Amino acid sequence: MALTAKQERFAEEYLIDLNATQAAIRANYSVKTAMEQGSRLLSNVKVRAHIDARMAELSRRTGVNQERIMRELARIAFLDPTNLVNMDSAELLDSATADDRAAIASVKVKSMSGDVDMVEREIKFADKIKALELLGKRFGMWVDRQQLEGAVGVQIVDNVPLPPADT
Incomplete structure (x- = not known):
């Protein structure tokens, strides 16, 4: 039906x-x-x-599937920025892999001319902490609520005296 x-x-x-x-x-x-x-x-x-x-x-x-989402989170969570960016010039390294570049949130390049020519580069990476948090939740590493487990015996005690029997 x-x-x-x-x-x-x-x-x-x-x-x-x-x-x-x-x-x-x-x-x-x-x-x-x-x-x-x-x-x-x-x-x-x-x-x-x-x-x-x-x-x-x-x-x-x-x-889009769970495996792809996990792979992207892992890229962000385990990225070593020094493998991707020259820390002196803030330029992407030629050796940066596609996995490394996938963790970039944005790139900003600002050129300034004048007495001295300058280039300012800003590279923002995706939030590593958030990616680690999401991966940790997926693998049950932290729980937002308390979980109580265990076998507990329950014994009910009735201390109320019985009324006297009519004789």
């Missing part, structure tokens, strides 16, 4: 921002129950399969 028109609309809307509540609202589900409807629709096997298939299709078409 295929998806209903409303379910398909929800799935397409969900792909926009991955927000189930907003997707349900945009698919004309009740605003009051949008959160519950979104959750219910995401747990529907057919709706989920449709969303997964569309996400895979988008990934193939754009070439």
Whole structure:
């Protein structure tokens, strides 16, 4: 059995921002129950399969996937700027690889003429700390919330005395 028109609309809307509540609202589900409807629709096997298939299709078409994202984050996180830039002249080295250059956020070159000709170069790299943070989260190196684990026995003690028996 295929998806209903409303379910398909929800799935397409969900792909926009991955927000189930907003997707349900945009698919004309009740605003009051949008959160519950979104959750219910995401747990529907057919709706989920449709969303997964569309996400895979988008990934193939754009070439964006988890492996590529991880590779780009690793390029940024582990870049050694001295392998990319001459620290005296701020010029890119001929030996800089494509991986090295992928970590550059921007390059600004300013020439000034006058009594003395000057060239000012500014090279900004992508945020190394953010890349390391995202990689660390991916590998579970830090957790934003506390996790408690362990087996704990529970013993219920009833200290309330029983009423005297009628004799």
